[in-house]
Amino acid sequence: MRVLGLGLAGCNKFCGLMDLASTFLSKPTYQSYIDKHCESIKNVAKKFFTSAVQEEKEAMCEANDVEEPSELTVSGDGTWKKRGYSSLFGVTSLIGYYTGKVFDILVKSSYCHDCKIWTNKLDSAEYEAWYEEHVDSGNCKANHSGPAGNMEVSAVIEMFERSVENLGVKFRNYIGDGDSKTYSGVVNAKPYGEDFFINKKECIGHVQKRMGTRLRELVKKHVVETKTKAGKTVKRKSLSGKGKLTAKMIDKLTVYYGLAIRRNHDSVEKMKNAIWATYYHYSSTDENPQHEKCPSGEDSWCEWQKAAAADALGSFKHSYTALPTDILEAIRPIYYDLSKDELLQRCLGGFTQNNNESLNQLIWKISPKSVGGTSTIVEIAANVAACIFNEGSFALLAFMQEMNIGTGPSSHEWARQADELRISRAEEQAAHDSKEERVLRRQMQKDALDHLDGSLLLYGPGIDDSV
Structure with a gap:
């Protein structure tokens, strides 16, 4: 039942409603079963991870025409049970670049219930003897000390250090988000020795x-x-407002910046030109067009270049108003910083962490953030999610077989149908809800917020104090 996301209270409710028993199991008995199930699930996960690495090697051989590679590219990302930096539990995953399958996953916990019980006896000799045995026996659930934000760093380092022993490979390239000091932590840890350098690749998103x-x-x-x-003296944002850096315009410039990298991820020079093309595009007026960096031809996204290809520049008028000079001067340093060769070099290849973020969502569907849990529960959720992410619903059948629970034709048919339904729904949603449509809806929402009249505000602190 834990695999299905149902805890002891849920099991008790189910048994009671089905008139099976007033209670499912006692709490100690239930916990012992949970610990056993956790070990079984981790055993299955290890097999799937080994298989995923082999698939990654084969995919890499096919893509790069190499034989039996031993150095792979992975993306890493961390997620926390509780939002913010006060979470007791964190999960970090490493996913292969070519297959998009999970290679390794690690749960970090800064809490141990048994240690908590002994809090009042910390200074006693009895506690010291107990704690030594508690740690040596591997029963302590706390495997992290320090800020929760460092869980991702320490987890990635640990997974890199055990990759040769567990998976038989080294990770040459690391795709990170730059939100933490994970990459610098891995480089400083030197998991593969002094002479092995790990490259950083940026997540384009x-x-x-x-x-x-x-x-x-x-x-x-x-x-x-x-x-x-x-x-009355009031403070006003000088760069915001109609015709300036509205929320809608910021969204546009952000999306265009991302597209410039995505569409040209094979060349630093192409990326840089495309980034500055968007800057000069919104600097252009009818009197002073600056579209030299925009792609030329009839298929160009630039209206001016389309008109040039059709020999219609004589009657061409811009459909938008250029950004004011003070805005352009203010944002120019940002464009310089975000188009530096050092950054764009790490964007070559068009890498993303989308798979890691999808896995994170699946983990917290099994063990919701709004529901309390222990490190064992989080570990079960993380490994179950990783296995389902790799192998679909058939992973659940593998768990049952590991626990010596028989499976038959009906269970296999259910798994097949569940995977088919999931894939068909995803394809249908992708067909009817394109990324462009989502961006357009968001821009319309931002546009509405930009033009919101303060007199229409219906909710806010102290808004009803006028009476």
């Missing part, structure tokens, strides 16, 4: 977010004081 973050911070930072008609 997270690089794209940097543009939006920098632009929003810029708007917040530039504030001027103005006086109202009533003589």
Whole structure:
């Protein structure tokens, strides 16, 4: 039942409603079963991870025409049971670049219930003797000390260090998001010795977010004081407002920055030209068009270049208003920073962490963040999610076989149908809900917020104090 995301309370409710028993199991008995199930699930996960590595090698051989590679590319990402940096549990995964399958997963915990019970006896000799035996026997559930934000760093280092022993490979390239110091931590740890250098590859999605973050911070930072008609001094964002850096415009520039990298991830020079093309595109006016860096031809996304290809520049008029000069001067340093060769070099190849983020969602579907749990429960959820992510619903049958629970034709047919339904739904959603449509909806929402009249505000702190 734990594999299905149902705990002791849920089992008790099910047994009671089905008139099977008033209670399912006693808490100690239930916990012992959970521990056994956790070990069984981890055993199955190890087999799937080994198989995934072999598939990755074969895919890499086919893509690069090499024989039996021993150095692979992985993406890593961490997720926490509780939002923020106060979580007691964190999960970190490594996923192969070519197959998109999980190679390894590790749960970090800074909490142990048994240790908590002994809190009042920390200074006693009895505690010291117990704690030594508790740790040596491997019963302590706490395997992390320090801030929760460091869980991802220590987990990735540990998985790199055990990759040769567990999987028989080394990880040459690491795809990270730059949100933590994971890469620098791995490099400093030197998991494969002094002479083995691990390369950093950037997740394009997270690089794209940097543009939006920098632009929003810029708007917040530039504030001027103005006086109202009533003589009251108020602070106003000087770079925001109609025709300036609205939320919609920031979204546009962010998306275009990301597209410039995605569509040209085979060349640093192409990426840089495409990034600056978007800058000069929104600098252009009818009197001073600056579309030299925009792609030429009838299929160009640039209206000016389309008109040039059709020999219609004589009657061409821009369909948008160029950004003001002060805005362009303010955002120019951001474009310089985010188009540096060092950053774009790490974007070559078009790497992403999308698979890791999809896995993270699956983990917390099995063990929701809103529901409390122990490190064992999180470990079960993480390994179950990783196996389902790799092998689909048939992974559940593998768990049952590992626990000596028989499976028959009906269970295999259910797994097949469940996977077919999941895939068909995903394909249907992708067909009817394209990325462009999602971006357009979001831009419309941002546009509505930009034009929201303060008099229409219906909710806010102190809003009803006028009476």
